[in-house]
Each structure stands twice: as C-alpha cells, then as structure tokens.
Amino acid sequence: MTIxxxxxxxxxxxxxxxxxxxxxxxxxxxLKDSRRVSLSFYNISTLTSAFxxxxxxxxxxxxSEVQIRALLNVQDMQPDDLALLKxxxxxxxxxxxxxxxxDQAVRESLGDENDEA
Amino acid sequence: xxxxxxxxxxDQAGFxxxxxxxxxxxxxxxxxxxxxxxxxxxxDADMCSAFGALLxxxxxxxxxxxxxxxxxxxxxxxxKNGFLSHYGRExxxxxxxxxxxxxxxxxxxxxxxxxxxxNELIHRDEIPTMSSGLLKKFRESIxxxxxxxxxxxxxxxxxxxxxxxxxxxxxxxxxxxxxGIGMRANIxxxxxxxxxxxxxxxxxxxxxNTTKRGPVPGGLGLKLLGEFIDLNGGCIQIVSDAGYWRxxxxxxxxxxxxxxxxxxxxxxxxxxxxxxTYMLTTEASATDIF
Numbered sequence: 001m002t003i004x005x006x007x008x009x010x011x012x013x014x015x016x017x018x019x020x021x022x023x024x025x026x027x028x029x030x031l032k033d034s035r036r037v038s039l040s041f042y043n044i045s046t047l048t049s050a051f052x053x054x055x056x057x058x059x060x061x062x063x064s065e066v067q068i069r070a071l072l073n074v075q076d077m078q079p080d081d082l083a084l085l086k087x088x089x090x091x092x093x094x095x096x097x098x099x100x101x102x103d104q105a106v107r108e109s110l111g112d113e114n115d116e117a
Numbered sequence: 118x119x120x121x122x123x124x125x126x127x128d129q130a131g132f133x134x135x136x137x138x139x140x141x142x143x144x145x146x147x148x149x150x151x152x153x154x155x156x157x158x159x160x161d162a163d164m165c166s167a168f169g170a171l172l173x174x175x176x177x178x179x180x181x182x183x184x185x186x187x188x189x190x191x192x193x194x195x196x197k198n199g200f201l202s203h204y205g206r207e208x209x210x211x212x213x214x215x216x217x218x219x220x221x222x223x224x225x226x227x228x229x230x231x232x233x234x235x236n237e238l239i240h241r242d243e244i245p246t247m248s249s250g251l252l253k254k255f256r257e258s259i260x261x262x263x264x265x266x267x268x269x270x271x272x273x274x275x276x277x278x279x280x281x282x283x284x285x286x287x288x289x290x291x292x293x294x295x296x297g298i299g300m301r302a303n304i305x306x307x308x309x310x311x312x313x314x315x316x317x318x319x320x321x322x323x324x325x326n327t328t329k330r331g332p333v334p335g336g337l338g339l340k341l342l343g344e345f346i347d348l349n350g351g352c353i354q355i356v357s358d359a360g361y362w363r364x365x366x367x368x369x370x371x372x373x374x375x376x377x378x379x380x381x382x383x384x385x386x387x388x389x390x391x392x393x394t395y396m397l398t399t400e401a402s403a404t405d406i407f
Contacts, residue, residue, distance in 0.1 A: 013235070015260035016227035017268060017333070046256050049337035050264035057334045069407045077403060080253070086401040087337060095334035 002038045002075075003027065005055075012045035020054025027055070031063055031071050042076040049088055056085065057092035065093065118142075119151045125168065127161040127290060127384055129363070132356045133374050135164070139171050140376035146178045155186035162281035163290040165200045165219045167356070167382045170277045170294040172204070173221065174379060177274060198279060214243030217280030217291065224267045224276060234259055238280070238291075245284055245389045254345050255289075255387055261338040262293045262383045270297025270381060287390035288351070296380040300357040314360030315371040322355070322362070342385070350388045357381040 003026055006012065009019045023039075030037045039056075041047075059068055074085065120141055125131045142150060152172075175182050184204050187195065193209070195201045198216035202208040217237050222230050238244060239256060247255065266276045272295040280291035297303075301317035304310050312320060322339045339355075343364055346353045352365040357380070361372040 011228070011231070013231045013260070015231055015264060017264060018227065021333075046253070046260060048257060048260045048264050049341060050261070050268055053337070054333050058332045060334075061332050065407070072407055074403055074406060079401070080250075082401040082403060082406065084341075086406055087341075088334075089406055091337055092334040 001030065001035055002040050003030070004040045004042065006043045012043055014044050014051045015046060015048045017050045017054045020051040023055035024058055027059060028062060031059065031067065034071065037072050039072065039074045040076050041074065041081065047081050047084060049084065052085055052088040053092065057088050060092040060096045118145060118148050119153060121153045122157050124157050124159040125161060125164045126159060127164050127354065129361050129372055131161065131164055132167070132361060132378065135167050135171060136374045136376040136378050139379055142175050145175065145180055147180065149181045150175055151183050151185050153185050154188070154191065157191050158188060160191045160195060161290065162194050162198050162216060163279055163292040163384055165195065165198060165279040166277040166292040166294040167378065169200060169203070169219055169221065169279070170296050170380060173274060173277070174296055200279070214241060215282050215284065219279040222276045224272060227263065227267060230263050244282065245287065247389050248392055250394050251349070251391050258342050258345050258385065259291060261342050265338045266293055266295040266297070266381065269303055270295040272297035272380060282389065287388060288386050289389050290384065290386045292382060292384040294380060294382040299381055301360065314358040315362065315373060318355050318357055318360045318362040319371065346385060348393055349391045352386040354384045355381065
C-alpha cells in the first residue's frame with residue numbers, strides 16, 4: 001500500500017510536528033498489521049527534522065529496525081530530503097536503542113568540551 | 118517609568134541593550150512605560166522580533182507601552198515592517214519591498230507561519246534571486262527555527278518573527294524570538310544537566326542532544342541550521358537566558374549577557390549571492406534509509 005504525505009498534510013510544506021504525528025498514526029496502524037508500506041513524498045517541497053522525527057523517527061520506539069526495514073520504504077524523495085531522513089532515522093535509532101547510553105554520550109560530550117576549555 | 122534605549126544592532130551589544138530593558142521591566146505591572154528612542158540612531162529591523170517579544174511581555178503585565186521620539190530613519194524602517202503599527206502608528210508602504218513584516222504567532226500557528234514565510238519571503242518579487250538549492254535550504258532553516266521554538270520553548274505568549282534584506286550587501290536577516298522557558302532551564306528540567314547559559318546553547322546546537330523526552334526523538338534542528346550557515350557563509354546568533362552564542366565563518370564564539378532574555382532568540386543572516394549547489398553532504402539511497 002502507498003501512503004501519500006501530501007494527501008495527509010494537504011500542503012507541500014511538511015514542517016509541523018503535528019502534521020508528522022498524523023503521518024505516524026497511519027504508518028503505525030499499517031505496520032502493526034504487518035502491511036508493506038510505501039511512503040510517498042510526491043509533491044512535497046519542504047521538510048523539517050521536526051516533521052520527520054514525528055512522522056518516521058518515533059516508529060523506532062514502537063517497531064524494531066528489522067520490522068521497519070522489512071515493511072517500510074520511501075518514494076518520490078529528492079536526494080537532499082533523503083539525506084535528511086537518513087539523519088533523522090540514525091538519530092532515532094540512537095535515541096531509542098539505549099536511552100541511558102544516549103544520555104551518557106551527551107554527558108561525555110559535555111565533559112570533553114569542558115576538558116578542552 | 119521612562120527608559121532610554123541605545124542603538125540596536127544585531128550583535129551582542131544589541132542583545133545586551135535589550136536584556137537590560139527586560140531586566141528593568143521584569144516586575145513592572147500596571148505602569149505607563151515610555152521608551153525614549155531619541156538616541157536610537159540605528160535599529161536592525163530583524164531585532165524587532167526580540168524587542169517586540171519584550172514589549173509584548175510588558176503588555177501582558179498590563180503596562181501601557183509607548184515608543185517616543187523615534188528618529189525619522191528608524192521610524193521609517195519600523196513603520197514599513199509593521200512594527201510600530203502595534204504601538205499606535207500607521208504602517209507605511211514598503212516601496213522597495215526590503216522588509217519582512219514583524220509578526221506574532223501562537224505556538225499552534227505553524228501553518229499560518231508557513232503561509233507567512235511563503236508569501237512574505239519566498240514568493241515576493243523583491244527578494245533577491247537565489248539558487249533553487251539555496252532557497253530550499255533557507256526555507257527549511259527558517260522552519261527548523263520555528264519548529265524548535267514550538268517544540269522546546271513552551272511559550273504561552275507566542276513566537277515573534279521579523280526580517281530584512283539588503284540587496285546591495287547580498288544578505289538577508291531573519292529572526293525568531295520566543296518568551297518560553299529558555300534552553301538552560303529546559304535542559305536542567307529535562308536532561309538533568311545544570312549548565313551555564315552559554316553551555317546550554319552549545320549543548321542544544323550539538324546534533325545528538327535534545328531535551329525532548331518521550332516517544333518522539335529530536336535534536337537535529339539547530340545542528341542542521343549551523344551546518345547550512347557554515348556552507349552558506351552567513352551567520353547565526355542565539356540568545357537564551359543570559360547566554361549569547363554566535364557562529365560565523367565556521368567559528369563559534371560565546372558570551373554572557375549581563376541580564377537574561379526571558380526566552381530564546383535565533384537570528385540568521387544568509388548570504389543571498391551564495392552559489393553552492395547544496396548537494397549531499399552524506400550520500401543516501403532510498404533503499405538504504407531504514
């Protein structure tokens with residue numbers, strides 16, 4: 001099945017976290033039912049990380065990487081938007097994989113900065 | 118109460134002057150606040166977002182705010198961008214179309230904000246021709262700033278924006294201010310880290326750091342913005358609490374203001390003559406996303 005982001009958001013500007021949530025809710029229902037989903041970005045001109053975190057990033061809190069990789073694909077994305085989505089996905093994986101480790105990494109980065117200062 | 122404002126440029130000194138105003142009016146209620154602008158010989162129009170936020174807060178505290186003795190040049194620019202129309206003046210036509218109007222939004226107005234950006238910034242004939250790649254990155258950056266304010270500030274008093282472009286200098290300035298919790302308090306509350314105001318901004322601009330907790334990850338917005346500005350050759354400034362952070366020519370400088378701004382301000386200056394193609398910094402294939 002294909003889920004059209006434009007159909008859900010109704011605008012080429014996908015910038016609001018709230019709009020991303022609407023996309024997420026549809027994706028979540030489909031993935032829970034083990035449906036293969038093609039997420040179409042046709043006619044979408046502008047994306048933000050906030051939108052993509054909400055629409056796609058939070059899937060990693062509910063489904064495994066294996067499930068997502070097996071069931072979800074994207075289409076009609078411009079190359080730079082693909083790069084943004086890839087970064088959002090990598091951050092989400094890190095965020096959900098081990099929240100304590102994520103926080104630890106944050107603290108270490110601060111420690112490193114303080115050491116340099 | 119009568120307060121004198123110095124000239125306001127979009128730099129650390131300009132923010133210093135504004136937080137001084139914030140400090141003097143923080144606990145003022147039911148007063149007439151007259152701001153004497155007679156010594157303001159220059160006012161960078163994009164600073165209207167931060168200035169407007171402070172004046173709005175004064176109004177919320179049931180004060181009557183008047184801006185007095187504005188010099189003709191300053192009066193002209195602040196009337197063209199609609200700022201002074203919030204304080205009893207007429208909005209005058211922007212003959213050269215170089216202003217991006219001052220506007221206040223509620224946090225839930227993201228679609229209204231998107232329309233404002235499209236109508237006042239992207240689709241106006243007066244805006245300098247930018248490469249399609251630059252225009253796309255610029256548009257994304259502005260939405261990232263607004264989203265950041267919506268997601269993190271918890272501002273109940275709104276989000277304020279304003280801009281100006283300078284055709285001869287090939288640059289465009291745009292600023293978004295909120296009256297929210299500020300980065301330092303947000304990080305302390307949500308990440309349990311007690312940082313200085315400067316460090317809090319540094320922390321927030323690192324890609325893997327986020328105060329977001331719960332089901333939706335976050336943390337990329339300001340990082341992406343910084344990367345774009347590095348490539349573009351522009352400048353980004355962030356003020357939050359008493360922290361001041363600036364990145365220009367890939368160099369970050371920070372400082373402490375003498376008082377706190379009651380929220381966060383993000384100001385960007387972009388180089389509109391930039392001819393970078395903005396090709397991918399990281400390769401990504403549709404089959405290798407998840």
